[in-house]
Amino acid sequence: MHKVYFIGAGPGDPQLLTLQGAEALDRAALVFAPEPFEQTFAERLNGKVVDSPFDFDFSDLVVRVKDQLATADVAFLIPGDLTFYAPFQALINYFADNSEVLAGVGIANAASAAIKQTLDLPGVCNRAIIVSPKTLGNEEGMPRLDELAGKGASLLLYMNNLPLVELCATLRRGYKADVPIALLHRLGLPGEEIIIGSLDNIVEKTAGRDYFNLDDPTGKSALTLVVVGETLTADVDGSWWDYRREHIWKKRQKGS
Ligand SMILES: C[S@@+](CC[C@H](N)C(=O)[O-])C[C@H]1O[C@@H](n2cnc3c(N)ncnc32)[C@H](O)[C@@H]1O
Known part of the structure; x- marks a missing residue:
């Protein structure tokens, strides 16, 4: 059949x-x-x-x-x-x-590979939240975007419909800090662009370009994923590995 x-x-x-x-x-x-x-x-x-x-x-x-x-x-x-x-x-x-x-x-997998960063890094980020400002809505009792943003959270924002200035201001309220942000445009496609900055300078880095097709009356998808959080630029060295081996992995091996 x-x-x-x-x-x-x-x-x-x-x-x-x-x-x-x-x-x-x-x-x-x-x-x-x-x-x-x-x-x-x-x-x-x-x-x-x-x-x-x-x-x-x-x-x-x-x-x-x-x-x-x-x-x-x-x-x-x-x-x-x-x-x-x-x-x-x-x-x-x-x-x-x-x-x-x-x-x-998934687009999230392609994004992590493109920027060569894991989106959940113990000690830096303890949760990754997949969300769309478009579908989040403003319903009573539902969490707002700024409430989802916060220390230790990576946010993966699909189908963004907020102007970049407004998006950054909202995220700034949540994170209460100037955290890293990446715009991943047309991943794996002709015209791929990756812009990495921080909430305070990403608007300047985009030089006024509309990466979300907000000005397009057809509403055509812009194919841009936004990733926000400290893990984007976190630098870890070998002590990170050794700490885990000492406190987690060795015990497992002994137990097996
Ligand atoms: C309808 S969702 C598709 C999500 C998909 N099902 C997944 O598994 O990741 C469309 C959104 O995904 C993101 N997206 C899809 N293709 C993309 C690409 N090639 N590069 C960057 N973002 C992309 C954009 O945020 C776009 O608005």
């Missing part, structure tokens, strides 16, 4: 597609590929029918997938993967046992 595959496709660089994802994609005859995957995966999509999922209502999408499943597999390419901010849950529930979800390289 043919299946519909929801493939974690990574940030957009075809090199970051998993082997499992590549196999499923190669078998599919119909592929739903959001921007920018139709372009960046062009070689792998050659000879297949490629559509944008967002061109269809839910019921039309279901009919189209079902028709194709009679003769071949269908694939949806998910930017990053399903774990955070992916709009495919209703389809996955609909196709249930007739669907497979394949893990992929």
Whole structure:
């Protein structure tokens, strides 16, 4: 029986597609590929029918997938993967046992690799919070962005919809310090840019460029992830390793 595959496709660089994802994609005859995957995966999509999922209502999408499943597999390419901010849950529930979800390289993973920093560093950062200023909203009783920001927290901000000046002022209230911030724009894609600064100087470093497409009336995604927190620029030396070996790992070895 043919299946519909929801493939974690990574940030957009075809090199970051998993082997499992590549196999499923190669078998599919119909592929739903959001921007920018139709372009960046062009070689792998050659000879297949490629559509944008967002061109269809839910019921039309279901009919189209079902028709194709009679003769071949269908694939949806998910930017990053399903774990955070992916709009495919209703389809996955609909196709249930007739669907497979394949893990992929999330944007957070690509960001950490690009800046060569772990986002959770004992002694510097004890929590990493994935959040979007856009979906956080202003509902009564819900935490605000400045309440999530604070000493020891790394924040990963998806789909930012706040002007950078306002974003930095909000984060400054929460952190109560001038902490590091990175804008990771078009990771793994042509035009990739990584700007690292601090809450007090990042606006100046961007030289007025709109990295969030806030001025674009179409609301097209800017593909910029914001990461904030002390761990971004934390420098650790070998004593960090030795402390852990002495107090944690040695005991484990003895216990095994
Ligand atoms: C709908 S979310 C997708 C998240 C994705 N499901 C994941 O697993 O990470 C879209 C947001 O992810 C971030 N994003 C997606 N692709 C990106 C890329 N190539 N470079 C930087 N940020 C990206 C941006 O913040 C964008 O607004």
